[in-house]
Amino acid sequence: MRKRNEWEEFFDGHAPAYMENVFTKNTLAEVDFIIEELKLSPRSRILDIGCGTGRHSVELAKRGYSVTGVDLSSGMLAEAKEAAGKAGVEVEWIHADATQFKPERLYDAAICLCEGAFGLLGKNDDPLEQGLSILHNIKRALKPDSKLIMTVLNGLALIRKYSQEDVEKGVFDPVALAETYPMEYDTPEGKKSLMVRERGFTPTELKLMLGQTGFEVNHIWGGTAGKWGRRKIDLDEIEIMVIAKKMIGVS
Numbered sequence: 001m002r003k004r005n006e007w008e009e010f011f012d013g014h015a016p017a018y019m020e021n022v023f024t025k026n027t028l029a030e031v032d033f034i035i036e037e038l039k040l041s042p043r044s045r046i047l048d049i050g051c052g053t054g055r056h057s058v059e060l061a062k063r064g065y066s067v068t069g070v071d072l073s074s075g076m077l078a079e080a081k082e083a084a085g086k087a088g089v090e091v092e093w094i095h096a097d098a099t100q101f102k103p104e105r106l107y108d109a110a111i112c113l114c115e116g117a118f119g120l121l122g123k124n125d126d127p128l129e130q131g132l133s134i135l136h137n138i139k140r141a142l143k144p145d146s147k148l149i150m151t152v153l154n155g156l157a158l159i160r161k162y163s164q165e166d167v168e169k170g171v172f173d174p175v176a177l178a179e180t181y182p183m184e185y186d187t188p189e190g191k192k193s194l195m196v197r198e199r200g201f202t203p204t205e206l207k208l209m210l211g212q213t214g215f216e217v218n219h220i221w222g223g224t225a226g227k228w229g230r231r232k233i234d235l236d237e238i239e240i241m242v243i244a245k246k247m248i249g250v251s
């Protein structure tokens with residue numbers, strides 16, 4: 001049987017409360033932004049990696065796109081299915097690990113938002129391989145010249161936030177650019193806490209990783225939820241946005 005990672009356990013427990021997070025409150029404006037960037041014709045196919053409760057998938061489906069959401073957490077997908085039902089839209093939901101996801105059709109665009117899988121490391125995940133395998137799977141899912149929009153944890157901010165003491169204590173790993181910290185969530189049996197590991201990315205390595213997996217980077221902007229815009233990265237902000245295109249001639 002497949003071993004659950006800490007993030008799957010966390011998101012299964014946190015799913016019913018996920019939409020209470022402040023960072024989820026800007027979904028409509030985010031979807032406006034996505035549509036403006038992608039410039040797709042109606043009914044185009046969009047792949048949402050690490051779709052969570054489906055807040056972007058469902059809104060995109062409401063606006064006439066054909067959407068597939070992929071997520072590791074069955075709890076998050078249950079919330080997503082309920083949201084789609086309430087909105088009266090059809091979305092294809094796939095329960096899968098994005099590092100192992102094998103696409104069965106080709107898409108016109110992909111989104112991977114708010115650390116949707118990318119950089120959310122299991123205890124034993126290789127910090128570089130995890131992201132590369134997700135990019136590889138997204139690339140295989142996309143038609144040539146199709147766009148990918150990602151928002152990922154800002155590694156520059158992590159470097160500025162942590163001290164040498166944090167490195168010595170094992171809270172921040174400067175090689176992996178990963179932080180390890182306890183995440184709390186409520187369950188019917190009371191509060192639970194899990195040690196999770198999450199990594200940030202520098203813009204330079206994002207360019208290298210995307211280039212290595214067959215993408216050309218068009219833009220890297222500040223991408224913190226609630227503050228999306230075509231603007232320079234603020235060094236201390238939480239997330240970076242990447243707009244990339246699958247290169248022509250790459251399979």
Ligand SMILES: C[S@@+](CC[C@H](N)C(=O)[O-])C[C@H]1O[C@@H](n2cnc3c(N)ncnc32)[C@H](O)[C@@H]1O
Binds near residue numbers: 049099115120
């Ligand atoms: C912070 S949430 C973001 C959800 C959504 N994209 C949003 O913007 O609200 C991260 C999501 O990634 C999912 N996730 C974590 N690791 C994953 C993996 N390896 N494969 C697929 N999904 C994963 C989690 O279950 C969770 O739903």
